[in-house]
Amino acid sequence: MAGLFWDTLRRDLEDPEFLREYVTESVRIAATDAIINALDEARVSAGLSKAALARAIGAEPAAVRRLFSADNVNPTLGTLAALAAALGLRISIEPLSPADQATVTAPLRSGKATGIDVERIAGMRTSGRRAVSA
Numbered sequence: 001m002a003g004l005f006w007d008t009l010r011r012d013l014e015d016p017e018f019l020r021e022y023v024t025e026s027v028r029i030a031a032t033d034a035i036i037n038a039l040d041e042a043r044v045s046a047g048l049s050k051a052a053l054a055r056a057i058g059a060e061p062a063a064v065r066r067l068f069s070a071d072n073v074n075p076t077l078g079t080l081a082a083l084a085a086a087l088g089l090r091i092s093i094e095p096l097s098p099a100d101q102a103t104v105t106a107p108l109r110s111g112k113a114t115g116i117d118v119e120r121i122a123g124m125r126t127s128g129r130r131a132v133s134a
Contacts (some may be wrong), residue, residue, distance in 0.1 A: 006119070016112070018109030022121065023121060024108065029125050033081055039068075042087040042127075046088075048087075057086050102115060103121055
């Protein structure tokens with residue numbers, strides 16, 4: 001893709017500090033969205049309301065409703081692990097694909113945007129966005 005946004009982003013990514021912050025935040029958004037989406041799908045499959053799931057982990061129902069419906073959440077790993085356990089799941093870590101390692105790991109370690117797939121990183125911020133669930 002070409003355009004002012006992409007050209008500006010490519011130029012901004014030449015700054016190692018901006019690069020690390022942008023990549024780290026993109027990965028955080030993608031990972032959080034993926035986990036919350038999986039938990040919400042498991043909740044629906046289990047036939048649990050958000051309030052019932054909240055009670056299962058001793059949390060306020062409003063907090064769990066916000067977690068599954070707000071656009072910008074940053075839950076603790078402890079909260080996600082507790083929700084997963086109440087749904088019969090666990091949170092695990094898996095290796096990045098070689099393409100994601102080139103786009104994420106290499107730039108984080110080097111501070112250089114050489115060879116970075118800018119559209120792929122930007123897509124991480126939006127591809128897993130969840131819809132408000134019942």
